[in-house]
Structures are given as structure tokens and as C-alpha cells.
Amino acid sequence: MSEERKKILEVDDLSVHFHVRGQVLKAIHHVSMDLYEGEVLAIVGESGSGKSVLTKTFTGMLEENGEIAGGTIVYNGKHLEELKKDKQWEGIRGNEIATIFQDPMTSLDPIRTIGSQIAEVIVKHQHKSKAEAKKLAIDLMNRTGIPNAADRYNEYPFEYSGGMRQRIVIAVALACRPNILICDEPTTALDVTIQAQILDLIKDLQKEYGFTVIFITHDLGVVASIADRIAVMYSGRIIEYGTCDEIFYDPKHPYTWSLLSSLPQLAQRGGQLYSIPGTPPSLYKDIVGDAFAPRDPWAMKVDFKAEPPFFKVTDTHYAKTWLLDPRAPKTEKPELIQNLHERMSEVMSASHLENLDLGGKDSDGE
Incomplete structure (x- = not known):
């Protein structure tokens, strides 16, 4: 380094x-x-x-x-x-310092809309108005690859696939504008x-x-x-x-x-994958x-x-x-x-x- x-x-x-x-x-x-x-x-x-x-x-x-x-x-x-x-x-x-965890469903509130969860973080950490926070939240959704973000702003976590939920968790983390992102x-x-x-x-x-x-x-x-x-x-x-x-x-x-x-x-087709013997x-x-x-x-x-x-x-x-x-x-x-x-x-x-x-x-x- x-x-x-x-x-x-x-x-x-x-x-x-x-x-x-x-x-x-x-x-x-x-x-x-x-x-x-x-x-x-x-x-x-x-x-x-x-x-x-x-x-x-x-x-x-x-x-x-x-x-x-x-x-x-x-x-x-x-x-x-x-x-x-x-x-x-x-x-x-x-x-x-923000963290993205393995299971996005444990990081998202299942009874609140996706957009409101991102906007809340923006209001708290960036001190924006609710209208500004909504605009920034939609922008973050777009940047993290959510299609038709404005239309999906009011949807709930269960309406998203696992990959899409993980993108939302990334958007929530980035809404804090962290210096370090722990994945x-x-x-x-x-x-x-x-x-x-x-x-x-x-x-x-x-x-x-x-x-x-x-x-x-x-x-x-x-x-x-x-x-x-x-x-x-x-x-x-x-x-x-x-x-x-x-x-x-x-x-x-x-x-x-x-x-x-x-x-x-490295596994050969039809062969066995190497595993480490014993336990920690x-x-x-x-x-x-x-x-x-x-x-x-x-x-x-x-x-x-x-x-x-x-x-x-x-x-x-x-x-x-x-x-x-x-x-x-x-x-x-x-x-x-x-x-x-x-x-x-x-x-x-x-x-x-x-x-x-x-x-x-x-x-x-x-």
C-alpha cells in the first residue's frame, strides 16, 4: 500500500x-x-x-x-x-461508518414503504425537508438500479425481489453519506x-x-x-x-x-470440491x-x-x-x-x- x-x-x-x-x-x-x-x-x-x-x-x-x-x-x-x-x-x-447486512429483510421495516425508509434517513442525516428528501430518495433509487423508481417509491419491501431489496439497503446506507461502508x-x-x-x-x-x-x-x-x-x-x-x-x-x-x-x-466437473478437514x-x-x-x-x-x-x-x-x-x-x-x-x-x-x-x-x- x-x-x-x-x-x-x-x-x-x-x-x-x-x-x-x-x-x-x-x-x-x-x-x-x-x-x-x-x-x-x-x-x-x-x-x-x-x-x-x-x-x-x-x-x-x-x-x-x-x-x-x-x-x-x-x-x-x-x-x-x-x-x-x-x-x-x-x-x-x-x-x-455505515453497514450493509446479509439479509436485507432484517434491515427494512416490512410495514413501511421503501421510499419513506430512505427519505427518513436523508431527513435525519442530511437535514433536508420532506420534499427534498423524497426527490433525493428517488434519485438514490435510480442510481442503485431500481427501475421506474418514482413509481416504486410507495411500494413495500415484500413487493421487491431479494436483489432489489439489497439495492434498497445500499441506497439507505448511502443516504447517510458515509466515509466507510461495511458490506x-x-x-x-x-x-x-x-x-x-x-x-x-x-x-x-x-x-x-x-x-x-x-x-x-x-x-x-x-x-x-x-x-x-x-x-x-x-x-x-x-x-x-x-x-x-x-x-x-x-x-x-x-x-x-x-x-x-x-x-x-476450481472444482472439476464430476469431481469433489476440496474441503478443509477438521473444525476451528x-x-x-x-x-x-x-x-x-x-x-x-x-x-x-x-x-x-x-x-x-x-x-x-x-x-x-x-x-x-x-x-x-x-x-x-x-x-x-x-x-x-x-x-x-x-x-x-x-x-x-x-x-x-x-x-x-x-x-x-x-x-x-x-
Whole structure:
């Protein structure tokens, strides 16, 4: 990442704990990360790796039994970890940092019209009159790809498809004019075609409005076309981060290798899709060594005894694995992902040809 770019968010040594039935669940473990103005940072990892919990600390949305146990979160000079009450978050949440969630129906009021929900946000955050808010809401609906927006302003959420509802949720978030937009698995519930449309929409709107994006997903394939940088999370830890190309084509941590090997695009027709063996460790127990070691076929004795530090690969690429220690045996990434660039290109080309074939048929399918 260029030193010229401004850091908009700095997280240093952050830990988050939850108190559950008399036990302490350590959801985030000494995480440090920077977010640069205008970039798309993807945070990837399996369910339960801590992706959503991490970003909830940026908007003060931790559950009541959760707490920041240590570390700092600095946004434009403000220490967010010091904010404890909803009143203190009013100027940040939505206004400066907004979130799009996975299920749009949980974000929209089912008994209120679509237009009124967008307009309400505009009145509150942009201090416009109701007439101005309606005009701006229709404009946002148009910009997010809602056809006949003026006519559909007074419709209800149930009258929209899943993809259209997600576009409305994006419109609501943008009505706040945020500096940072957190996209928490916003395409998971959508089919592949609509998923691609939503990703393109987010990219286009980012160029137009200039906001910074944090994109959360369990699927590395989703962020290949949208991310500038990728942070890989496992068991509440960031275990590797780098540019999109570095993570895809020169990954260093065995967990990142496993995530890439699991890409559906790499599955052979009639063959089995690779799955990571075992299960993540319990977050109620202290983890000794590398958290991924029990599932790692490349694990060494040291992986079960000491947590690895971050090793520098390039100025933009770091990985938390003992395999990068100069004393470690030379280890190659799995054969399945050794020519990932070529394999992905082949998949994309084949998909393109199929689309051309389909497009070439006449209305009778001949």
C-alpha cells in the first residue's frame, strides 16, 4: 500500500471478549490493521472466524455481553474504543461508518414503504425537508438500479425481489453519506447473476461517491474482482494480509492455501470440491501455538508450541506462519493452486463461451 494514501482507520492490538454462561469467549485476539482512504479491503475467513465481530466494534454494535478487552480503534483521530453509549455513537454510526447486512429483510421495516425508509434517513442525516428528501430518495433509487423508481417509491419491501431489496439497503446506507461502508456478506443470499450485479453496483457507487469499503465474506472468489487488499482471518486472528494479487497468486499461510483450494471455480466437473478437514478451535480455551495447526497438513512441532509472529513477504504482504521462518523446510503450496491465474482464466473463458453459445440461440432454442 502506498505511503501516500491516508489512513482512515487504525486498529491496534484489539481484543474482544464475550461473557457467556459464566465463561469468557475470546472472539478477537490481538488484531491490528489499517484501512486506507478510498480502498476496498476484503476480510475473509470461515464462519465464526471473527469477521463480523471485528467490524461491529467500528460502529459500537457489539452485543450487550461483549466488550473490547484491549487495544485501540482510531477513526480520523477519534478513539472509538472509548465510546460506550449509543448517544456517543450518534455522529459515527451510519453518518460516518455505515453497514450493509446479509439479509436485507432484517434491515427494512416490512410495514413501511421503501421510499419513506430512505427519505427518513436523508431527513435525519442530511437535514433536508420532506420534499427534498423524497426527490433525493428517488434519485438514490435510480442510481442503485431500481427501475421506474418514482413509481416504486410507495411500494413495500415484500413487493421487491431479494436483489432489489439489497439495492434498497445500499441506497439507505448511502443516504447517510458515509466515509466507510461495511458490506457484511451482502451477496451471500443472492444467486450468482444478481451477486455479480451487486458487486458491480458497489464498485460503481464507490467511484461516484468516493467512500472506503470493508467487504466481509467467507468466499475468496467473491472478492477477486473488487478488493484492493485482503485480510485473512482465522479463530479471531488476522493470519495473512496483502494485495489481492499477493493473496491469490502468492499466498503463504496454509489456511489461505486451503481457502483458495476450496474455490468452487476450481472444482472439476464430476469431481469433489476440496474441503478443509477438521473444525476451528474453541474460542473458550486459550490456544497454544498456531490456531490452525490441528487442521494443517504442513504443521511442524513448533506450530503446537508457539504462536508465530508476522513474517514480512513484501512491503504490502505479511503472513503469520512458521513456514516463513528461515529455519523451516522449503514447502510448496498445493498443486491445485500453483497455477491459479491460468486456472481462473480458463474458467472465466469457458464461462464466457457458454454465455456466447446461449446468446446465439434463437427463441426456439435451435
